[in-house]
Amino acid sequence: MAEQRPRLAHPQPGNSKQQTSRLARFGLGLAVAAVFTGVVVVALSAGWTWFAQGTLDHWLLSTTFTIERLLPLVGAGFLLGQLPARFRLPVLLILGFGLVSALITRDTLMLLLAPLPGAATHFFLVGPIACLIVGLLLVLPAQMRFWPAMILMPSFGSALGLAIYFSDPSLHDRFYLPLALPVALWLILIAALVTGLVTAAWTRIGVRVYGSWLVAIGMLYGGAYMASKQTQLVPPPFVEPPPASGDYPGFQPLLKSLDRHGPQRPVLGTDHSGIGDLPPGEERGT
Amino acid sequence: MRDRNKERLLAAGRVAAAAAFVALMPGLAQAHIVQGGSGGFLQGFEHPLSGADHLLAMFSVGLWGAQLGGRNVWALPITFPLIMVLGGILGIAGVPLPAIETGIALSIVVLGAAIAFVWRPPEWLALTVIGLFAICHGYAHGAELPVAADPADFAIGFVIATGLIHLAGIGVGLGVSRALGDRMIRIPGGLIAVGGLYFLVT
Numbered sequence: 213m214a215e216q217r218p219r220l221a222h223p224q225p226g227n228s229k230q231q232t233s234r235l236a237r238f239g240l241g242l243a244v245a246a247v248f249t250g251v252v253v254v255a256l257s258a259g260w261t262w263f264a265q266g267t268l269d270h271w272l273l274s275t276t277f278t279i280e281r282l283l284p285l286v287g288a289g290f291l292l293g294q295l296p297a298r299f300r301l302p303v304l305l306i307l308g309f310g311l312v313s314a315l316i317t318r319d320t321l322m323l324l325l326a327p328l329p330g331a332a333t334h335f336f337l338v339g340p341i342a343c344l345i346v347g348l349l350l351v352l353p354a355q356m357r358f359w360p361a362m363i364l365m366p367s368f369g370s371a372l373g374l375a376i377y378f379s380d381p382s383l384h385d386r387f388y389l390p391l392a393l394p395v396a397l398w399l400i401l402i403a404a405l406v407t408g409l410v411t412a413a414w415t416r417i418g419v420r421v422y423g424s425w426l427v428a429i430g431m432l433y434g435g436a437y438m439a440s441k442q443t444q445l446v447p448p449p450f451v452e453p454p455p456a457s458g459d460y461p462g463f464q465p466l467l468k469s470l471d472r473h474g475p476q477r478p479v480l481g482t483d484h485s486g487i488g489d490l491p492p493g494e495e496r497g498t
Numbered sequence: 499m500r501d502r503n504k505e506r507l508l509a510a511g512r513v514a515a516a517a518a519f520v521a522l523m524p525g526l527a528q529a530h531i532v533q534g535g536s537g538g539f540l541q542g543f544e545h546p547l548s549g550a551d552h553l554l555a556m557f558s559v560g561l562w563g564a565q566l567g568g569r570n571v572w573a574l575p576i577t578f579p580l581i582m583v584l585g586g587i588l589g590i591a592g593v594p595l596p597a598i599e600t601g602i603a604l605s606i607v608v609l610g611a612a613i614a615f616v617w618r619p620p621e622w623l624a625l626t627v628i629g630l631f632a633i634c635h636g637y638a639h640g641a642e643l644p645v646a647a648d649p650a651d652f653a654i655g656f657v658i659a660t661g662l663i664h665l666a667g668i669g670v671g672l673g674v675s676r677a678l679g680d681r682m683i684r685i686p687g688g689l690i691a692v693g694g695l696y697f698l699v700t
Contacts, residue, residue, distance in 0.1 A: 279539065279651070279654055280650050280651070280654060283654065339650060340650075351576065351580070417571075417572040420572065420576055421572060421575055421576055421661065421664075421665075422661075423576075424575075424576040424577075424578075424579045424580050424661075425579055425657050425658065425661045427579070427580055427583065428579035428580065428582060428583050428586075428653075428657045429653050429654050429657045431583040431586070431587065432583060432586045432587075432590070432639070432640065432643060432649075432653040432657065433643075433649055433650040433652075433653035433654065435586065435587050435590045435591075435640070435643070
């Protein structure tokens with residue numbers, strides 16, 4: 213009679229380790245599949261625009277791949293990738309919450325941000341704010357990032373959501389938001405995957421250095437916007453009109469091409485009679 | 499033994515070639531506060547690279563960090579941009595600061611001399627020295643920002659370029675000390691200090 217293996221009341225350490233590694237492998241496979249799917253979606257979207265318009269100037273994702281959008285997105289990815297695995301989901305969820313709530317309550321947020329100097333003319337400073345938040349979180353030592361991230365990530369998500377909303381290159385194409393939002397999250401995922409996989413000691417240092425760059429960029433370009441020397445529209449300088457000559461100024465022929473040969477409207481006479489002169493060689497008909 | 503000598507010779511040749519490349523780079527004009535005109539990412543990226551004084555100072559920050567070793571390898575390049583922001587804000591706000599160009603030239607002399615004479619101050623002092631000079635460099639950048647056509651891209655460009663020069667300094671410092679020994683870092687340090695004296699005098 214075959215010996216039956218006893219049922220285990222508690223999971224053995226070996227089993228638990230195996231399960232964890234299987235789960236990690238599943239997660240990794242899922243992430244790689246998501247990255248690949250994203251590449252396909254982005255390539256299809258670019259190809260579709262190219263074939264339809266012959267140019268990528270009005271590509272829906274053209275603003276998503278600008279450097280000022282990519283820097284904080286990659287920073288957020290680095291942050292997620294270097295968090296312990298159990299903290300990643302809460303931070304990602306709270307970021308998503310901030311992002312969605314910004315799209316719903318965008319008018320209120322704009323009202324809140326409007327008093328900042330230069331805000332209304334510079335996309336409500338959402339770009340510098342996003343850089344600053346992610347930079348500050350990355351400069352912190354890795355083990356001290358979780359709670360500050362839980363506090364600041366909704367604000368980062370909101371800044372990101374508003375930035376995506378403001379930079380619609382198509383003027384309300386219904387596919388813009390459904391495309392731009394997942395692609396932004398996909399970019400975060402790629403950066404998180406890279407830092408999650410490459411765990412050498414120098415990556416922690418590199419990410420903190422990157423964070424210091426983000427803080428500097430956020431402060432400087434936010435500051436530059438706020439200190440912008442021209443904050444309101446200025447009318448052109450007044451130019452005094454030439455003195456009146458009595459020759460009905462403004463009614464002289466302006467362009468020689470309009471004075472070409474052939475039938476043309478009579479112009480106002482030089483004798484100020486109101487009866488126009490005819491071009492030389494033409495006679496007035498009856 | 500012969501192989502070892504050959505390796506050393508090769509490494510010295512590489513370092514010499516890199517030094518010659520840097521020395522012969524055209525257009526190494528003195529960094530300046532532009533009084534108008536336009537600026538975007540490329541102009542911002544070019545700004546620290548096109549002025550020899552900014553370039554030498556940033557490079558020596560990385561080199562000094564590598565020479566000091568330990569935590570300083572990353573503490574100095576992280577501190578520099580963070581403090582540089584303060585100077586940048588003063589420059590943006592138009593707060594008058596005297597002798598900024600002299601401060602920038604002095605930063606090259608002090609950092610170069612620190613490397614040449616292997617000065618190993620306590621961490622707080624090294625960070626203070628770096629911070630003081632970062633304010634001068636930040637001011638020069640910040641004063642230019644509000645007149646740039648695209649301040650966002652300008653700021654991104656020059657912060658990334660500054661960071662990359664720091665990384666180049668760290669890379670050269672660690673590479674030279676591994677290939678040729680710690681003493682060899684003193685030579686570029688001395689050359690940088692002499693370059694700083696030139697800027698200070700002119």
